Amino acid sequence: xxxxxxxxxxxxxxxxxxxxxxxxxxxxxxxxxxxxxxxxxxxxxxxxxxxxxxxxxxxxxxxxxxxxxxxxxxxxxxxxxxxxxxxxxxxxxxxxxxxxxxxxxxxxxxxxxxxxxxxxxxxxxxxxxxxxxxxxxxxxxxxxxxxxxxxxxxxxxxxxxxxxxxxxxxxxxxxxxxxxxxxxxxxxxxxxxxxxxxxxxxxxxxxxxxxxxxxxxxxxxxxxxxxxxxxxxxxxxxxxxxxxxxxxxxxxxxxxxxxx
Amino acid sequence: xxxxxxxxxxxxxxxxxxxxxxxxxxxxxxxxxxxxxxxxxxxxxxxxxxxxxxxxxxxxxxxxxxxxxxxxxxxxxxxxxxxxxxxxxxxxxxxxxxxxxxxxxxxxxxxxxxxxxxxxxxxxxxxxxxxxxxxxxxxxxxxxxxxxxxxxxxxxxxxxxxxxxxxxxxxxxxxxxxx
Numbered sequence: 197x198x199x200x201x202x203x204x205x206x207x208x209x210x211x212x213x214x215x216x217x218x219x220x221x222x223x224x225x226x227x228x229x230x231x232x233x234x235x236x237x238x239x240x241x242x243x244x245x246x247x248x249x250x251x252x253x254x255x256x257x258x259x260x261x262x263x264x265x266x267x268x269x270x271x272x273x274x275x276x277x278x279x280x281x282x283x284x285x286x287x288x289x290x291x292x293x294x295x296x297x298x299x300x301x302x303x304x305x306x307x308x309x310x311x312x313x314x315x316x317x318x319x320x321x322x323x324x325x326x327x328x329x330x331x332x333x334x335x336x337x338x339x340x341x342x343x344x345x346x347x348x349x350x351x352x353x354x355x356x357x358x359x360x361x362x363x364x365x366x367x368x369x370x371x372x373x374x375x376x377x378x379x380x381x382x383x384x385x386x387x388x389x390x391x392x393x394x395x396x397x398x399x400x401x402x403x404x405x406x407x408x409x410x411x412x413x414x415x416x417x418x419x420x421x422x423x424x425x426x427x428x429x430x431x432x433x434x435x436x437x438x439x440x441x442x443x444x445x446x447x448x449x450x451x452x453x454x455x456x
Numbered sequence: 457x458x459x460x461x462x463x464x465x466x467x468x469x470x471x472x473x474x475x476x477x478x479x480x481x482x483x484x485x486x487x488x489x490x491x492x493x494x495x496x497x498x499x500x501x502x503x504x505x506x507x508x509x510x511x512x513x514x515x516x517x518x519x520x521x522x523x524x525x526x527x528x529x530x531x532x533x534x535x536x537x538x539x540x541x542x543x544x545x546x547x548x549x550x551x552x553x554x555x556x557x558x559x560x561x562x563x564x565x566x567x568x569x570x571x572x573x574x575x576x577x578x579x580x581x582x583x584x585x586x587x588x589x590x591x592x593x594x595x596x597x598x599x600x601x602x603x604x605x606x607x608x609x610x611x612x613x614x615x616x617x618x619x620x621x622x623x624x625x626x627x628x629x630x631x632x633x634x635x
Binding site: 206207208211213238239242243245246247249250251252253254255256259260262263264266267268 | 461464465469472473476477480481486489490493494497498501567568571572575586587589590591595596611614615618621622625
């Protein structure tokens with residue numbers, strides 16, 4: 197093989213895009229030709245440098261929220277942190293488990309393929325779950341597990357049932373008396389629900405530890421006639437749900453955020 | 457929730473970051489990249505029923521790429537179909553651009569900045585092939601399908617883009633050693 201031919205194939209060679217025979221011929225030529233071999237080295241350096249140095253532009257979070265909103269208008273855009281969890285297709289990950297014993301592999305497939313059938317909780321699905329929990333608490337005559345307006349009764353009640361601590365404050369003076377606490381499940385995690393009243397309206401404040409950690413800014417949505425605010429602080433998720441109007445619920449949220 | 461929305465969200469939306477990166481490289485500014493992404497997602501969602509392939513990432517990148525070209529045709533047609541003008545593009549590379557803010561300049565190392573600018577100075581058809589290969593790791597075949605060009609053209613564009621960048625690197629090293 198001559199230099200001219202080798203250089204024509206060199207890109208495909210470093211990209212592993214030529215067949216075995218071509219590849220062997222290029223290799224043989226490179227072994228004897230310092231010029232072509234220097235060219236190969238420089239190509240590989242460029243490739244490594246491009247991979248290491250080219251800027252991977254990251255999408256502004258507001259843009260991502262807007263784009264997701266195009267698909268689901270009127271609902272809160274799932275926040276960007278839910279994306280990395282989805283980015284790896286679960287099915288592909290399942291291959292790594294294939295080497296396990298068949299029974300274990302079958303079990304692993306079930307688990308790993310799970311998220312594909314039941315999507316990773318996005319903010320939207322969490323919203324559905326939280327609003328559903330709120331509605332259930334009103335319907336099933338199961339508003340509270342511990343009925344007490346005393347924060348010193350409600351807080352210790354949770355302590356035996358959750359592996360995290362929840363701060364409980366009664367805001368009767370501010371017009372949101374505490375009526376009790378309840379245990380719920382959100383995102384497959386036990387969640388504390390603190391129950392407050394405002395006249396005839398019930399406010400559920402759901403609290404559970406965030407899997408992602410960190411803080412998230414206050415966001416709002418309405419779903420099925422209910423208003424909800426949510427935020428994350430110090431690794432905990434907070435969701436306040438009620439049929440109260442937005443302004444009154446916001447007052448409650450301000451109290452809750454100030455205290456925590 | 458309609459199944460269509462759910463499967464679009466699961467299959468296509470995870471690749472938005474890759475789509476944005478491509479749009480940003482093709483358009484070279486944030487603002488236009490955002491407009492194009494918006495257009496691309498609308499298109500992708502509209503034509504999602506026609507997607508039957510196994511590679512949603514390549515599919516989304518194709519839609520983003522087409523939207524970017526439509527945008528360029530409408531707004532910056534002179535950037536398209538540029539023949540590789542060694543002198544012109546060489547000059548653009550050596551002059552560097554000065555539009556970056558001081559903060560941005562500080563953040564990036566000289567090496568990074570240099571290579572970014574050199575790639576940005578390539579004509580869009582060459583830049584596209586280079587970015588898809590080196591940043592997205594697409595195969596020649598995937599790039600050919602995406603850009604609707606023969607594999608031979610992928611190879612020649614990639615090769616010319618690399619030669620150009622190698623020359624820029626060599627000039628820079630030379631300038632560095634003599635100054």
